[in-house]
Amino acid sequence: MKAQFITLLLVSLSCVWLAHAADDCPTNQKALFCYFANWAIYRNDIGAFTTNDIDPSLCTHLIYAFSGLSEYGGIQSLDSYNDVTRAGFHNFTGLKAQNPCLKTLLAIGGWNEGSRKYSVMVSDQRYREAFIDSVIRLLVQYDFDGLDFDWEYPSERGGVAADKQNFGLLLKELKQTLSKWDLLLTIAVPMSTYILSAAYDTTAINAAVDYVLIMGYDYTPVNSQVTGWLSPQNEIAATVDAWIKTVDSSKIVLGVPAYGRSFTLDNSNQNGIGVAVAGPGEAGFYTGEPGFLSYPEIQSKVQSGLYTIVKDSTAQNYYAYRKSGLDWICFETEETYTYKANYVLSKNLGGAMVWSIDTDEFRHELNSTFAVTNTLRKVLFAN
Template structure:
């Protein structure tokens, strides 16, 4: 009898451990504008598969106010879609969940944050605005996604000014029982520039570590978006999930507050030579845009799984990295699937971390085009919360292991970029918008007295705002039709 009581007690403890794990789901609100089966609205959100939902994004003004970026979508005024209200009504379906609003993001940039938090007066005003905004629209908390302090137009003082902001926000949020979280750079080379980790950990309820985009089409060779480990020396030792997590833990982030980011998308490349397809081989640019996300260099998992299902792709699991990559002709994709998320969830459990965060919910296979709906989210739930039956990983015949991965090629690209930047576009170091297409912009770098030009595309529906050096909704960008 005592033996059975002991076993049941262990089972109860295991169940409790699962239930404490967070699954934090970001929702990219612009997904409502995607075409056909890529369109994702709040009605598509499964309220039982995440513990915390984060609506992305709202913006920041230079006079320290939180700003709605898409009034027609977010608010009910003048026939608007009331996305804020509908998002928070998810709690009626599942009263245990929490909803947060995210401020910032990559397109918002860093410059305005740096300016505002440097002033005590503006910082006080921002704290007031953040509290009032969060409460006015009925969210349970706020997620700060400043990308990144002391980078992208910031300054060294940002590191401590960010701490001051959080320190001043904490008591005000506590008064109203609001959650305060942040999304942060993951890898040491970036995180070491931006954060006083022990200090921000003190004031945040949990920290969403963005352990993805560790390699991508901005690099000149193929690489893995979010490898769990470094493998056998094929990558920089610091650019993998394990290295990022251990850096944050070593530098003072409590394990229970550390939420590991996992991508529901892949990073893609166009190979310089379709016969050179291993890790570290030359690429001549980003991969072809997908039908839903419509952004060169990335594909949602819902796009990737359909491509693979159609056939012709070689899927490889490079030894040690614990994530797949796939190639077909001159297209190369690094992504996460059910098998790799099983491994990452096991990793989270092994270090007793706070849980997983997914960027972002609308690029999982939410329509079930390749099998069951939400395979990635359901895998996380099974492993971290014991909530649903695990999705079966791909069979070995579907995802062949490569016992001898191709070595990095020494062959240099022979083909120029698909579209060359216009001559004379660079007049000074910095960013400049294309004169013909406001979706396109260039970075001008001074390399030994000669301009090096990098071309970029804003995500679909956005234009480059040359006043703030960020991609913004076209209606807010002067001269962008």
């Protein structure tokens, strides 16, 4: 009993210290959100990335991806071994002990979760209430500072037209409850003006959420039949302009990729944008995912001298093709990240977001510079 009392006392004193330390946090700076993909712990060799590899001073907000929706309509871990047994949740939120200004959020959803079960959950008030109760319990249990809702996407991929209104209702009800606990609510949305119109009640979103994170990447999907841009700035600008018609610009956060897309060309003599491909590119050694390369994997290729590199100023993207072979990559550089961070400032947006910090440069063998994240920081926090 005495030991329990001492433990509770120490926890209470720690919370008081963190609260006082947080009083000194800047209140008018841009936000820098960084996602952590929890499956990164399973990557090959030095590419494996755990919560211990996160520098808690880099980002203003860290998001743990992903949790999911259970068959009963409540939030759940998608990898309990990683999240709970190996203390992924606990270690992630524990990073605040090193940076009291840091906010940690838990993301729910993601591409693999699909849409149908979310569509069912938002369709009935009783289901929404049960979901909200489960969210509060999980966030408080593991000391998260909020929820990031990454439903991909309302009214699409098995959803129904009513999702647009029902998702708005859920966000309103969710925020009312989260606010009682001083918890944040953010949503992640795609770089698509079509889906914006079909899927999102932007008036309801503006009233309910703290930030809207635009996923400014994957413009050309991995299963594309032709080569294409990863994150073209002209398309991003159109999406941002559409959102800020009804949502405060200070709530809009622009996401950038700390990765690239690769394809295998059909013909080595046809190597530009919009040319036929045989399929996704060969998987990187660290990431092990066809058509996907982390930032350091890309740098290793393009700095080898084996590739011809092309920049497009309108898209603010690069592509590279192997001089002798069929390998083709679309990617960004520190130059384009700087451009996009300055764009965030020029549009008075709320900040920037990185998907994901575990594919940035992080180990000594990979330069340990967190080049993508630090490039954004340099511009956003210059003043």
